[in-house]
Structure formats: C-alpha cells, structure tokens
Amino acid sequence: MSNFLDWRNRMLQAVWRQGEPISEEVLAWMSEVHDEFGEISGDEFCELWTTRTFSMARSAFExxxxxxxxxxxxxxxxxxxxxxxxxxxxxxxxVGVVRFKSAEVSTPDWAEVLGVVAEGVQEFVMDYYVTVWPACSRHSFGLHVDYFDETAVWKCNGGPEGGHVVRALDPSIRL
Incomplete structure (x- = not known):
C-alpha cells in the first residue's frame, strides 16, 4: 500500500496536473478525499474533481x-x-471543463473558478447592457480579474503604482 503523497501524485497525473502549481485549497481537498475514501482509482477521482468543479461554477455564478x-x-x-x-x-x-465565453477552467479551485465566471459575466454585462461593470470608484476604470494570495480579486490598472486591488470577487472575503 502506498502513502498519501504517492496517491496524490498519481491523481494529479490522472487529471493532467502533474508538475503544475496546485493551490493549497485543492491540496487540502485531495487530503480530505483520501481521508474519506482511501486510495480511490484515477477514474473515480476524476469524477469527483469534475463534480466539484461544476458545483463550484454554479456557486460562483450565484x-x-x-x-x-x-x-x-x-x-x-x-x-x-x-x-x-x-x-x-x-x-x-x-475531467470536465467549465467555459465562460473564451475562458475555461477545469480545476476545483474556488479562486480560479470564480475568476473565470466573473470574466464571462463581466463580458456579458458589457456586451448586453453596454455597461462597464465593475468600475473603480477612484479612477473610473473598468476592473479586471486578478489573483492575490490565492484569492480572486477585482484589480484597477489606474494610479501611479500601476494598479491596485479594489476588493475580492467574493463579497464574503475581506482583504
């Protein structure tokens, strides 16, 4: 019987993520999966990975x-x-993929999923309503999705510093 790290590496190969940086959130989830189900197969793990990604996309959209x-x-x-x-x-x-316009995500990482969903919704608001959303109250520029400490954020590119984080995409997260 192998140890957790060997199993985790095999599962990352199964989802085609070997050698890629993986967030602490996803690594913690993998540990929980292993604790709950033991050394499940790659196919079973891919199914859990996909189900979690799709579920997160629905939550992110809300x-x-x-x-x-x-x-x-x-x-x-x-x-x-x-x-x-x-x-x-x-x-x-x-594994399954969530697509919003031209952006896509196939990892159960809340920040990445939220960022992809936000970009797609932002594009819809701009195209359908001809409205810039969201905008920086200081510079009146449209904001862009970025990542700060594994958190999806709205960033303004204005100001002398070359930009600043305005807020987290998820209003329940305070920076």
Missing amino acids: VIQKSVFDETGKRVAGEEFCYVDYSRNLESGP
Missing part, C-alpha cells in the same frame, strides 16, 4: 450574479445569458 444585481440592478440570467457551458469530453481530457 455569487457574481448577485454582485451584478446589487451594484447595477441588472439581471444576468435567462435566454440572453448563454455563456456558461459545463462539458465533459473524454477525448479532450479526463
């Missing part, structure tokens, strides 16, 4: 959709909003 409505009064739902795509094609990889 968070971002609420932010848009709270800040603009505009709704991001219905037939007009058709950018979200959850798919799994075993010919293109062992």
Whole structure:
C-alpha cells in the first residue's frame, strides 16, 4: 500500500496536473478525499474533481450574479445569458471543463473558478447592457480579474503604482 503523497501524485497525473502549481485549497481537498475514501482509482477521482468543479461554477455564478444585481440592478440570467457551458469530453481530457465565453477552467479551485465566471459575466454585462461593470470608484476604470494570495480579486490598472486591488470577487472575503 502506498502513502498519501504517492496517491496524490498519481491523481494529479490522472487529471493532467502533474508538475503544475496546485493551490493549497485543492491540496487540502485531495487530503480530505483520501481521508474519506482511501486510495480511490484515477477514474473515480476524476469524477469527483469534475463534480466539484461544476458545483463550484454554479456557486460562483450565484455569487457574481448577485454582485451584478446589487451594484447595477441588472439581471444576468435567462435566454440572453448563454455563456456558461459545463462539458465533459473524454477525448479532450479526463475531467470536465467549465467555459465562460473564451475562458475555461477545469480545476476545483474556488479562486480560479470564480475568476473565470466573473470574466464571462463581466463580458456579458458589457456586451448586453453596454455597461462597464465593475468600475473603480477612484479612477473610473473598468476592473479586471486578478489573483492575490490565492484569492480572486477585482484589480484597477489606474494610479501611479500601476494598479491596485479594489476588493475580492467574493463579497464574503475581506482583504
């Protein structure tokens, strides 16, 4: 019987993530999976990975959709909003992919999933409502998704410092 690190490395190979940086959140989740299920197979692990990613995408959409409505009064739902795509094609990889417009994510990392969803929703708001969302209150520039300490953030590129973090994408996270 192998140890946890050997199993984790095999599972990262199974999801095609060997050698890539993996967030502490995903590593902790993998530890929880191992504690709960033991040394499950690569196929079983890929299924859990995909299920978690898709679930996170749905949750991320709820968070971002609420932010848009709270800040603009505009709704991001219905037939007009058709950018979200959850798919799994075993010919293109062992795990499912969440696509929002041209961005995609296939890892159960909350920050990455939230960032991809936010970019897609932001693009929808700009295209459909012809509205810049969100904007920096100091510089009136549109904000961009970035990452700070494994947290998805809205960043403004204005100011003498070459930009600044405005806030976390998830309103429940305080920086």
